Amino acid sequence: MGKTIIISNRLPVKVKENNGNYELSASEGGLATGLGTIYKQDGNIWIGWPGVTVDEPAHQEQIANKLHDLSLVPVYLTQEEYNEYYEGFSNTVLWPVFHYYASTYTTYKPSNWDYYRSVNHKFRDVVLEHAQPGDTIWIHDYQLLLLPALIRQQLPDVTIGFFLHIPFPSQEMFRLIPWRMELLKGMLGADLVGFHTFDDVRHFLSSVSRIMPMQVSSNTITCDERIVVAEAYPMGIDEQKYASLTQEPEVQHQAEQIKLVFKDVNLILSIDRLDYSKGILHRLQAFELLLKENPEYVGKVALYMVVVPSRDQVPQYMELHNQIDKKVGNINAMYRTMDWTPIHYYYRSVPIETLSALYSTADVALVTPMRDGMNLVCKEYVASRTNNDGVLILSEMAGASRELIDALIVNPNNVIQVRDAIIQAVNMPLQEQQTRMKQLRHAVSKFNISHWVNLFMSGLSETKFLQRAMQTR
Numbered sequence: 001m002g003k004t005i006i007i008s009n010r011l012p013v014k015v016k017e018n019n020g021n022y023e024l025s026a027s028e029g030g031l032a033t034g035l036g037t038i039y040k041q042d043g044n045i046w047i048g049w050p051g052v053t054v055d056e057p058a059h060q061e062q063i064a065n066k067l068h069d070l071s072l073v074p075v076y077l078t079q080e081e082y083n084e085y086y087e088g089f090s091n092t093v094l095w096p097v098f099h100y101y102a103s104t105y106t107t108y109k110p111s112n113w114d115y116y117r118s119v120n121h122k123f124r125d126v127v128l129e130h131a132q133p134g135d136t137i138w139i140h141d142y143q144l145l146l147l148p149a150l151i152r153q154q155l156p157d158v159t160i161g162f163f164l165h166i167p168f169p170s171q172e173m174f175r176l177i178p179w180r181m182e183l184l185k186g187m188l189g190a191d192l193v194g195f196h197t198f199d200d201v202r203h204f205l206s207s208v209s210r211i212m213p214m215q216v217s218s219n220t221i222t223c224d225e226r227i228v229v230a231e232a233y234p235m236g237i238d239e240q241k242y243a244s245l246t247q248e249p250e251v252q253h254q255a256e257q258i259k260l261v262f263k264d265v266n267l268i269l270s271i272d273r274l275d276y277s278k279g280i281l282h283r284l285q286a287f288e289l290l291l292k293e294n295p296e297y298v299g300k301v302a303l304y305m306v307v308v309p310s311r312d313q314v315p316q317y318m319e320l321h322n323q324i325d326k327k328v329g330n331i332n333a334m335y336r337t338m339d340w341t342p343i344h345y346y347y348r349s350v351p352i353e354t355l356s357a358l359y360s361t362a363d364v365a366l367v368t369p370m371r372d373g374m375n376l377v378c379k380e381y382v383a384s385r386t387n388n389d390g391v392l393i394l395s396e397m398a399g400a401s402r403e404l405i406d407a408l409i410v411n412p413n414n415v416i417q418v419r420d421a422i423i424q425a426v427n428m429p430l431q432e433q434q435t436r437m438k439q440l441r442h443a444v445s446k447f448n449i450s451h452w453v454n455l456f457m458s459g460l461s462e463t464k465f466l467q468r469a470m471q472t473r
Protein backbone atom coordinates (compact mmCIF):
# COMPACT_ATOMS: atom_id res chain seq x y z
CA MET A 1 0.00 0.00 0.00
CA GLY A 2 1.43 3.38 -1.01
CA LYS A 3 0.98 6.60 0.90
CA THR A 4 -1.51 9.41 0.26
CA ILE A 5 -0.37 12.88 -0.80
CA ILE A 6 -2.81 15.77 -0.49
CA ILE A 7 -2.03 18.90 -2.51
CA SER A 8 -3.76 22.27 -2.33
CA ASN A 9 -2.63 25.81 -3.01
CA ARG A 10 -2.85 26.71 0.68
CA LEU A 11 -1.59 24.48 3.50
CA PRO A 12 -4.00 23.96 6.42
CA VAL A 13 -1.99 26.22 8.76
CA LYS A 14 -1.67 29.86 9.60
CA VAL A 15 1.90 31.16 9.83
CA LYS A 16 2.60 34.25 11.93
CA GLU A 17 5.88 36.16 11.90
CA ASN A 18 7.31 37.73 15.01
CA ASN A 19 10.79 39.32 14.59
CA GLY A 20 12.04 36.59 12.26
CA ASN A 21 10.41 33.86 14.34
CA TYR A 22 7.60 31.98 12.73
CA GLU A 23 4.73 30.45 14.67
CA LEU A 24 2.28 27.98 13.21
CA SER A 25 -1.32 27.38 14.20
CA ALA A 26 -3.81 24.94 12.70
CA SER A 27 -6.44 26.36 10.35
CA GLU A 28 -10.11 25.71 11.09
CA GLY A 29 -11.01 25.26 7.42
CA GLY A 30 -13.38 22.49 6.37
CA LEU A 31 -10.82 20.84 4.12
CA ALA A 32 -8.21 20.85 6.91
CA THR A 33 -10.65 19.16 9.30
CA GLY A 34 -11.84 16.64 6.73
CA LEU A 35 -8.45 15.60 5.51
CA GLY A 36 -6.82 15.78 8.94
CA THR A 37 -7.62 12.12 9.49
CA ILE A 38 -5.74 11.24 6.30
CA TYR A 39 -2.62 13.37 6.13
CA LYS A 40 -1.74 12.91 9.78
CA GLN A 41 -1.50 9.15 9.33
CA ASP A 42 1.91 7.48 9.02
CA GLY A 43 3.83 8.47 5.94
CA ASN A 44 1.07 10.60 4.40
CA ILE A 45 1.76 14.27 3.65
CA TRP A 46 0.07 17.51 2.55
CA ILE A 47 1.89 19.77 0.07
CA GLY A 48 1.04 23.46 -0.39
CA TRP A 49 1.88 27.12 0.08
CA PRO A 50 2.23 28.15 3.74
CA GLY A 51 0.41 31.45 3.06
CA VAL A 52 3.38 33.78 3.59
CA THR A 53 5.94 35.09 1.14
CA VAL A 54 9.36 34.34 2.61
CA ASP A 55 12.53 34.88 0.54
CA GLU A 56 15.22 34.38 3.17
CA PRO A 57 16.47 30.72 2.91
CA ALA A 58 17.03 30.53 6.69
CA HIS A 59 13.42 31.57 7.32
CA GLN A 60 12.15 29.11 4.69
CA GLU A 61 14.07 26.36 6.45
CA GLN A 62 12.72 27.34 9.85
CA ILE A 63 9.13 27.16 8.58
CA ALA A 64 9.80 23.92 6.69
CA ASN A 65 11.13 22.26 9.86
CA LYS A 66 8.06 23.23 11.85
CA LEU A 67 5.78 22.09 9.04
CA HIS A 68 7.65 18.80 8.79
CA ASP A 69 6.55 17.88 12.32
CA LEU A 70 2.94 18.28 11.15
CA SER A 71 3.42 16.16 7.96
CA LEU A 72 3.19 19.32 5.86
CA VAL A 73 5.54 20.20 2.98
CA PRO A 74 5.85 23.81 1.78
CA VAL A 75 5.91 25.18 -1.75
CA TYR A 76 7.20 28.76 -1.48
CA LEU A 77 5.97 31.46 -3.83
CA THR A 78 8.03 34.51 -4.79
CA GLN A 79 6.34 37.91 -4.76
CA GLU A 80 5.99 37.80 -8.59
CA GLU A 81 4.44 34.33 -8.42
CA TYR A 82 2.05 35.52 -5.74
CA ASN A 83 1.06 38.51 -7.90
CA GLU A 84 0.72 36.69 -11.21
CA TYR A 85 -0.27 33.10 -10.34
CA TYR A 86 -2.33 33.65 -7.18
CA GLU A 87 -3.80 37.15 -7.47
CA GLY A 88 -3.52 37.13 -11.27
CA PHE A 89 -4.51 33.94 -13.06
CA SER A 90 -6.17 32.13 -10.13
CA ASN A 91 -8.17 35.06 -8.76
CA THR A 92 -8.55 37.45 -11.70
CA VAL A 93 -9.20 34.86 -14.42
CA LEU A 94 -10.34 31.49 -13.09
CA TRP A 95 -12.28 32.67 -10.03
CA PRO A 96 -14.43 35.27 -11.87
CA VAL A 97 -15.00 33.10 -14.96
CA PHE A 98 -15.96 30.05 -12.90
CA HIS A 99 -18.37 32.23 -10.87
CA TYR A 100 -19.91 33.78 -14.01
CA TYR A 101 -18.29 37.21 -13.60
CA ALA A 102 -16.18 36.94 -16.74
CA SER A 103 -17.27 40.10 -18.53
CA THR A 104 -17.01 42.31 -15.45
CA TYR A 105 -13.88 41.18 -13.75
CA THR A 106 -11.60 39.14 -16.00
CA THR A 107 -8.48 40.25 -17.80
CA TYR A 108 -6.61 37.59 -19.76
CA LYS A 109 -3.00 38.66 -19.26
CA PRO A 110 -0.54 36.26 -20.95
CA SER A 111 2.02 36.85 -18.16
CA ASN A 112 -0.56 35.63 -15.60
CA TRP A 113 -0.92 32.44 -17.62
CA ASP A 114 2.87 31.98 -17.88
CA TYR A 115 3.18 32.17 -14.10
CA TYR A 116 0.19 29.88 -13.57
CA ARG A 117 1.95 27.27 -15.70
CA SER A 118 5.31 27.72 -14.03
CA VAL A 119 3.88 27.55 -10.50
CA ASN A 120 1.97 24.37 -11.39
CA HIS A 121 5.35 23.00 -12.58
CA LYS A 122 6.88 24.11 -9.28
CA PHE A 123 4.23 22.15 -7.37
CA ARG A 124 4.89 19.16 -9.64
CA ASP A 125 8.60 19.22 -8.80
CA VAL A 126 7.89 19.16 -5.06
CA VAL A 127 5.37 16.34 -5.56
CA LEU A 128 7.92 14.33 -7.53
CA GLU A 129 10.43 14.61 -4.69
CA HIS A 130 7.95 12.73 -2.49
CA ALA A 131 5.76 10.57 -4.73
CA GLN A 132 6.20 6.88 -5.58
CA PRO A 133 4.31 4.97 -8.31
CA GLY A 134 2.01 3.16 -5.81
CA ASP A 135 0.89 6.37 -4.06
CA THR A 136 -2.51 8.04 -4.15
CA ILE A 137 -2.41 11.74 -4.96
CA TRP A 138 -5.40 13.99 -4.23
CA ILE A 139 -5.18 17.49 -5.77
CA HIS A 140 -7.55 20.29 -4.74
CA ASP A 141 -9.03 23.25 -6.50
CA TYR A 142 -8.74 25.74 -9.34
CA GLN A 143 -5.23 26.99 -8.54
CA LEU A 144 -3.81 23.61 -9.62
CA LEU A 145 -5.78 22.61 -12.72
CA LEU A 146 -2.63 21.74 -14.70
CA LEU A 147 -1.04 19.62 -11.99
CA PRO A 148 -2.80 16.26 -12.60
CA ALA A 149 -1.43 15.98 -16.17
CA LEU A 150 2.01 17.27 -15.18
CA ILE A 151 2.31 14.49 -12.59
CA ARG A 152 0.79 11.90 -14.94
CA GLN A 153 3.51 12.59 -17.57
CA GLN A 154 6.18 11.63 -15.03
CA LEU A 155 4.35 8.88 -13.14
CA PRO A 156 1.96 7.30 -15.68
CA ASP A 157 0.49 4.68 -13.32
CA VAL A 158 0.08 6.69 -10.16
CA THR A 159 -3.48 7.17 -8.81
CA ILE A 160 -4.60 10.79 -9.09
CA GLY A 161 -7.84 12.30 -7.81
CA PHE A 162 -8.79 15.92 -8.45
CA PHE A 163 -11.55 17.86 -6.67
CA LEU A 164 -12.84 21.27 -7.74
CA HIS A 165 -14.21 23.25 -4.78
CA ILE A 166 -15.75 26.03 -6.86
CA PRO A 167 -18.46 25.74 -9.56
CA PHE A 168 -17.49 24.52 -13.02
CA PRO A 169 -19.13 27.01 -15.40
CA SER A 170 -21.18 26.29 -18.47
CA GLN A 171 -19.25 25.60 -21.64
CA GLU A 172 -20.23 29.04 -23.02
CA MET A 173 -18.40 30.67 -20.11
CA PHE A 174 -15.46 28.31 -19.93
CA ARG A 175 -14.68 28.64 -23.64
CA LEU A 176 -13.95 32.37 -23.13
CA ILE A 177 -10.61 31.50 -21.52
CA PRO A 178 -7.85 31.61 -24.14
CA TRP A 179 -6.10 28.61 -22.50
CA ARG A 180 -9.24 26.48 -22.09
CA MET A 181 -7.82 23.44 -23.86
CA GLU A 182 -4.65 23.34 -21.78
CA LEU A 183 -6.74 23.63 -18.60
CA LEU A 184 -8.95 20.69 -19.55
CA LYS A 185 -5.94 18.60 -20.57
CA GLY A 186 -4.45 19.34 -17.17
CA MET A 187 -7.56 18.17 -15.30
CA LEU A 188 -7.80 15.04 -17.42
CA GLY A 189 -4.47 13.85 -16.06
CA ALA A 190 -6.52 12.71 -13.04
CA ASP A 191 -8.30 9.35 -12.85
CA LEU A 192 -11.29 10.79 -11.03
CA VAL A 193 -12.44 14.41 -11.26
CA GLY A 194 -14.85 15.37 -8.46
CA PHE A 195 -17.29 18.29 -8.20
CA HIS A 196 -19.84 19.39 -5.61
CA THR A 197 -22.94 19.02 -7.82
CA PHE A 198 -24.24 17.15 -10.87
CA ASP A 199 -24.59 20.46 -12.73
CA ASP A 200 -20.84 21.01 -12.40
CA VAL A 201 -20.20 17.49 -13.75
CA ARG A 202 -22.53 18.14 -16.67
CA HIS A 203 -20.83 21.46 -17.50
CA PHE A 204 -17.39 19.88 -17.32
CA LEU A 205 -18.38 16.97 -19.59
CA SER A 206 -19.91 19.31 -22.14
CA SER A 207 -16.71 21.41 -22.21
CA VAL A 208 -14.62 18.26 -22.69
CA SER A 209 -16.80 16.95 -25.53
CA ARG A 210 -16.96 20.30 -27.34
CA ILE A 211 -13.59 21.86 -26.71
CA MET A 212 -11.21 18.89 -26.82
CA PRO A 213 -13.18 17.08 -28.42
CA MET A 214 -13.05 13.71 -26.70
CA GLN A 215 -15.38 10.77 -26.49
CA VAL A 216 -17.70 11.13 -23.50
CA SER A 217 -20.05 8.36 -22.50
CA SER A 218 -22.26 8.92 -19.46
CA ASN A 219 -19.75 10.32 -16.93
CA THR A 220 -16.70 8.63 -18.44
CA ILE A 221 -14.18 10.24 -20.77
CA THR A 222 -11.78 8.25 -22.95
CA CYS A 223 -8.52 10.14 -22.92
CA ASP A 224 -5.40 8.65 -24.63
CA GLU A 225 -6.83 5.13 -24.17
CA ARG A 226 -7.23 5.82 -20.45
CA ILE A 227 -10.60 6.43 -18.88
CA VAL A 228 -11.29 9.39 -16.64
CA VAL A 229 -14.43 9.51 -14.51
CA ALA A 230 -16.24 12.74 -13.52
CA GLU A 231 -18.57 12.51 -10.51
CA ALA A 232 -20.43 14.65 -7.97
CA TYR A 233 -19.37 14.44 -4.31
CA PRO A 234 -21.12 17.16 -2.26
CA MET A 235 -18.75 18.19 0.52
CA GLY A 236 -19.94 18.13 4.12
CA ILE A 237 -18.65 19.39 7.46
CA ASP A 238 -17.64 17.87 10.80
CA GLU A 239 -21.12 18.38 12.23
CA GLN A 240 -20.25 16.89 15.63
CA LYS A 241 -17.49 19.44 16.12
CA TYR A 242 -19.98 22.30 15.59
CA ALA A 243 -22.60 20.69 17.82
CA SER A 244 -20.18 20.08 20.68
CA LEU A 245 -18.60 23.53 20.37
CA THR A 246 -21.93 25.00 21.50
CA GLN A 247 -21.45 23.23 24.87
CA GLU A 248 -18.03 24.79 25.55
CA PRO A 249 -18.09 27.23 28.50
CA GLU A 250 -16.41 29.99 26.48
CA VAL A 251 -18.99 29.64 23.68
CA GLN A 252 -21.87 29.63 26.16
CA HIS A 253 -20.46 32.70 27.88
CA GLN A 254 -20.23 34.59 24.56
CA ALA A 255 -23.69 33.35 23.54
CA GLU A 256 -25.15 34.79 26.77
CA GLN A 257 -23.54 38.14 26.04
CA ILE A 258 -24.92 38.19 22.49
CA LYS A 259 -28.40 37.29 23.78
CA LEU A 260 -28.20 40.13 26.28
CA VAL A 261 -27.22 42.72 23.67
CA PHE A 262 -29.86 41.54 21.19
CA LYS A 263 -32.56 40.58 23.70
CA ASP A 264 -35.35 42.58 22.07
CA VAL A 265 -34.57 41.94 18.41
CA ASN A 266 -34.57 39.15 15.89
CA LEU A 267 -30.93 38.49 15.12
CA ILE A 268 -30.06 37.82 11.47
CA LEU A 269 -26.57 36.47 10.82
CA SER A 270 -24.44 36.99 7.72
CA ILE A 271 -20.91 35.53 7.55
CA ASP A 272 -18.67 35.40 4.47
CA ARG A 273 -15.19 35.87 3.16
CA LEU A 274 -14.95 39.20 1.34
CA ASP A 275 -15.98 38.17 -2.17
CA TYR A 276 -18.27 39.50 -4.89
CA SER A 277 -19.58 35.95 -5.45
CA LYS A 278 -21.07 36.00 -1.92
CA GLY A 279 -23.80 38.52 -2.81
CA ILE A 280 -23.11 40.79 0.18
CA LEU A 281 -24.28 43.99 -1.53
CA HIS A 282 -27.52 42.40 -2.76
CA ARG A 283 -28.12 41.08 0.75
CA LEU A 284 -27.70 44.59 2.14
CA GLN A 285 -30.16 45.88 -0.45
CA ALA A 286 -32.74 43.34 0.67
CA PHE A 287 -32.24 44.36 4.31
CA GLU A 288 -32.52 48.03 3.37
CA LEU A 289 -35.72 47.31 1.46
CA LEU A 290 -37.16 45.68 4.57
CA LEU A 291 -36.44 48.77 6.69
CA LYS A 292 -37.72 51.11 4.01
CA GLU A 293 -40.96 49.38 3.02
CA ASN A 294 -41.76 47.54 6.22
CA PRO A 295 -41.13 50.12 8.97
CA GLU A 296 -42.75 47.86 11.55
CA TYR A 297 -39.40 45.96 11.56
CA VAL A 298 -37.34 49.04 12.40
CA GLY A 299 -35.99 48.42 15.90
CA LYS A 300 -37.16 44.78 15.75
CA VAL A 301 -34.45 43.13 13.63
CA ALA A 302 -30.67 43.46 13.52
CA LEU A 303 -28.21 42.21 10.94
CA TYR A 304 -24.95 40.87 12.41
CA MET A 305 -22.59 40.93 9.48
CA VAL A 306 -19.10 39.46 9.56
CA VAL A 307 -16.95 39.91 6.48
CA VAL A 308 -13.66 38.05 6.69
CA PRO A 309 -10.85 39.88 4.82
CA SER A 310 -9.70 37.97 1.75
CA ARG A 311 -7.55 38.66 -1.34
CA ASP A 312 -7.75 42.32 -0.37
CA GLN A 313 -4.90 43.39 -2.64
CA VAL A 314 -6.90 42.33 -5.73
CA PRO A 315 -8.54 45.54 -7.07
CA GLN A 316 -12.06 44.07 -7.37
CA TYR A 317 -11.94 42.98 -3.73
CA MET A 318 -10.68 46.39 -2.55
CA GLU A 319 -13.52 48.03 -4.43
CA LEU A 320 -16.09 45.66 -2.96
CA HIS A 321 -14.74 46.35 0.53
CA ASN A 322 -15.28 50.09 -0.01
CA GLN A 323 -18.76 49.53 -1.42
CA ILE A 324 -19.78 47.40 1.57
CA ASP A 325 -18.39 49.97 4.05
CA LYS A 326 -20.34 52.70 2.28
CA LYS A 327 -23.58 50.76 2.02
CA VAL A 328 -23.51 49.72 5.69
CA GLY A 329 -22.70 53.31 6.67
CA ASN A 330 -25.63 54.64 4.62
CA ILE A 331 -28.13 52.16 6.04
CA ASN A 332 -27.01 52.72 9.62
CA ALA A 333 -26.99 56.50 9.16
CA MET A 334 -30.48 56.43 7.70
CA TYR A 335 -32.22 54.09 10.15
CA ARG A 336 -30.37 53.87 13.44
CA THR A 337 -31.95 55.21 16.63
CA MET A 338 -30.52 56.09 20.04
CA ASP A 339 -30.94 52.53 21.29
CA TRP A 340 -30.90 50.43 18.10
CA THR A 341 -28.41 49.86 15.27
CA PRO A 342 -29.64 48.02 12.18
CA ILE A 343 -26.31 46.50 11.07
CA HIS A 344 -23.52 45.31 13.35
CA TYR A 345 -20.68 45.07 10.87
CA TYR A 346 -17.29 43.44 11.51
CA TYR A 347 -14.54 43.37 8.88
CA ARG A 348 -12.23 40.79 10.45
CA SER A 349 -11.90 37.09 11.02
CA VAL A 350 -13.50 35.78 14.19
CA PRO A 351 -12.34 32.98 16.50
CA ILE A 352 -14.24 29.72 16.18
CA GLU A 353 -15.76 30.19 19.67
CA THR A 354 -17.33 33.51 18.61
CA LEU A 355 -18.51 31.92 15.37
CA SER A 356 -20.16 29.12 17.30
CA ALA A 357 -21.77 31.58 19.75
CA LEU A 358 -23.17 33.53 16.80
CA TYR A 359 -24.44 30.40 15.04
CA SER A 360 -26.15 29.17 18.16
CA THR A 361 -27.86 32.48 19.02
CA ALA A 362 -28.88 33.91 15.63
CA ASP A 363 -32.58 33.48 14.89
CA VAL A 364 -31.95 33.54 11.16
CA ALA A 365 -28.93 32.81 8.96
CA LEU A 366 -28.92 34.70 5.68
CA VAL A 367 -26.69 32.88 3.20
CA THR A 368 -27.26 34.34 -0.23
CA PRO A 369 -24.28 33.94 -2.57
CA MET A 370 -24.67 34.86 -6.23
CA ARG A 371 -22.76 31.67 -7.01
CA ASP A 372 -21.02 29.22 -4.68
CA GLY A 373 -19.51 25.77 -5.25
CA MET A 374 -21.01 24.42 -2.02
CA ASN A 375 -21.03 26.94 0.90
CA LEU A 376 -20.20 25.50 4.28
CA VAL A 377 -21.41 28.42 6.45
CA CYS A 378 -25.02 27.27 6.02
CA LYS A 379 -24.08 23.74 7.09
CA GLU A 380 -22.18 25.06 10.10
CA TYR A 381 -25.24 27.10 11.16
CA VAL A 382 -27.47 24.04 10.91
CA ALA A 383 -25.00 21.85 12.83
CA SER A 384 -24.90 24.45 15.63
CA ARG A 385 -28.70 24.49 16.09
CA THR A 386 -28.77 21.74 18.69
CA ASN A 387 -32.23 22.93 19.91
CA ASN A 388 -33.60 22.40 16.40
CA ASP A 389 -34.79 25.99 16.09
CA GLY A 390 -33.67 28.85 13.83
CA VAL A 391 -34.27 29.51 10.16
CA LEU A 392 -31.88 29.21 7.25
CA ILE A 393 -32.41 31.41 4.19
CA LEU A 394 -30.31 29.95 1.40
CA SER A 395 -29.49 30.99 -2.15
CA GLU A 396 -30.46 28.55 -4.88
CA MET A 397 -27.05 29.40 -6.45
CA ALA A 398 -25.15 27.64 -3.64
CA GLY A 399 -24.32 23.97 -4.21
CA ALA A 400 -25.69 23.29 -0.71
CA SER A 401 -29.22 24.23 -1.84
CA ARG A 402 -29.47 20.85 -3.62
CA GLU A 403 -29.24 19.08 -0.27
CA LEU A 404 -30.71 21.63 2.18
CA ILE A 405 -34.15 21.74 0.61
CA ASP A 406 -35.89 22.54 3.91
CA ALA A 407 -34.27 25.98 4.02
CA LEU A 408 -36.13 29.01 2.63
CA ILE A 409 -34.61 28.92 -0.84
CA VAL A 410 -34.24 32.25 -2.65
CA ASN A 411 -32.83 33.74 -5.82
CA PRO A 412 -30.26 36.26 -4.49
CA ASN A 413 -30.86 38.60 -7.43
CA ASN A 414 -34.48 38.94 -6.37
CA VAL A 415 -34.12 41.35 -3.45
CA ILE A 416 -37.90 41.46 -2.98
CA GLN A 417 -37.96 37.69 -2.56
CA VAL A 418 -35.03 37.84 -0.11
CA ARG A 419 -36.80 40.60 1.85
CA ASP A 420 -39.97 38.48 1.94
CA ALA A 421 -37.98 35.47 3.11
CA ILE A 422 -36.59 37.55 6.00
CA ILE A 423 -40.15 38.48 6.98
CA GLN A 424 -41.23 34.83 6.73
CA ALA A 425 -38.22 33.73 8.78
CA VAL A 426 -38.67 36.16 11.67
CA ASN A 427 -42.36 35.26 11.89
CA MET A 428 -42.00 31.51 11.49
CA PRO A 429 -43.78 29.53 14.24
CA LEU A 430 -41.43 27.48 16.41
CA GLN A 431 -43.03 24.22 15.30
CA GLU A 432 -42.32 24.91 11.64
CA GLN A 433 -38.76 25.98 12.49
CA GLN A 434 -38.24 22.68 14.27
CA THR A 435 -39.73 20.56 11.52
CA ARG A 436 -37.46 22.20 8.94
CA MET A 437 -34.37 22.29 11.15
CA LYS A 438 -34.64 18.58 12.03
CA GLN A 439 -34.62 17.70 8.33
CA LEU A 440 -31.71 20.03 7.69
CA ARG A 441 -29.74 18.58 10.58
CA HIS A 442 -30.39 15.09 9.31
CA ALA A 443 -29.00 16.01 5.86
CA VAL A 444 -25.93 17.73 7.34
CA SER A 445 -25.08 14.85 9.66
CA LYS A 446 -25.70 12.07 7.12
CA PHE A 447 -23.53 13.63 4.41
CA ASN A 448 -20.75 14.87 6.66
CA ILE A 449 -17.08 15.41 5.92
CA SER A 450 -15.91 11.87 6.63
CA HIS A 451 -18.65 10.53 4.38
CA TRP A 452 -17.33 12.88 1.65
CA VAL A 453 -13.71 11.75 2.07
CA ASN A 454 -14.66 8.06 2.12
CA LEU A 455 -16.91 8.38 -0.91
CA PHE A 456 -14.26 10.19 -2.96
CA MET A 457 -11.55 7.72 -1.96
CA SER A 458 -13.70 4.70 -2.82
CA GLY A 459 -14.65 6.38 -6.13
CA LEU A 460 -10.96 6.70 -6.87
CA SER A 461 -10.26 3.01 -6.13
CA GLU A 462 -13.26 1.96 -8.25
CA THR A 463 -11.99 4.05 -11.17
CA LYS A 464 -8.58 2.38 -10.94
CA PHE A 465 -10.27 -1.02 -10.83
CA LEU A 466 -12.33 -0.14 -13.92
CA GLN A 467 -9.21 1.02 -15.77
CA ARG A 468 -7.42 -2.26 -15.00
CA ALA A 469 -10.44 -4.33 -16.06
CA MET A 470 -10.52 -2.47 -19.38
CA GLN A 471 -6.80 -2.99 -19.97
CA THR A 472 -7.05 -6.76 -19.48
CA ARG A 473 -9.99 -7.13 -21.88
Ligand code: G6P
Nearest residue numbers: 009010141142165166273310311
Ligand atom coordinates in the same frame (compact mmCIF):
# COMPACT_ATOMS: atom_id res chain seq x y z
C1 G6P B 1 -12.30 29.13 -1.60
C2 G6P B 1 -11.43 28.27 -2.50
C3 G6P B 1 -10.20 27.76 -1.76
C4 G6P B 1 -9.49 28.92 -1.09
C5 G6P B 1 -10.45 29.66 -0.17
C6 G6P B 1 -9.81 30.87 0.50
O1 G6P B 1 -12.94 28.34 -0.65
O2 G6P B 1 -12.17 27.21 -3.05
O3 G6P B 1 -9.32 27.11 -2.66
O4 G6P B 1 -8.37 28.46 -0.36
O5 G6P B 1 -11.54 30.12 -0.94
O6 G6P B 1 -9.24 31.72 -0.46
P1 G6P B 1 -7.68 32.09 -0.49
O7 G6P B 1 -7.49 32.79 -1.78
O8 G6P B 1 -7.48 32.92 0.72
O9 G6P B 1 -6.91 30.79 -0.40
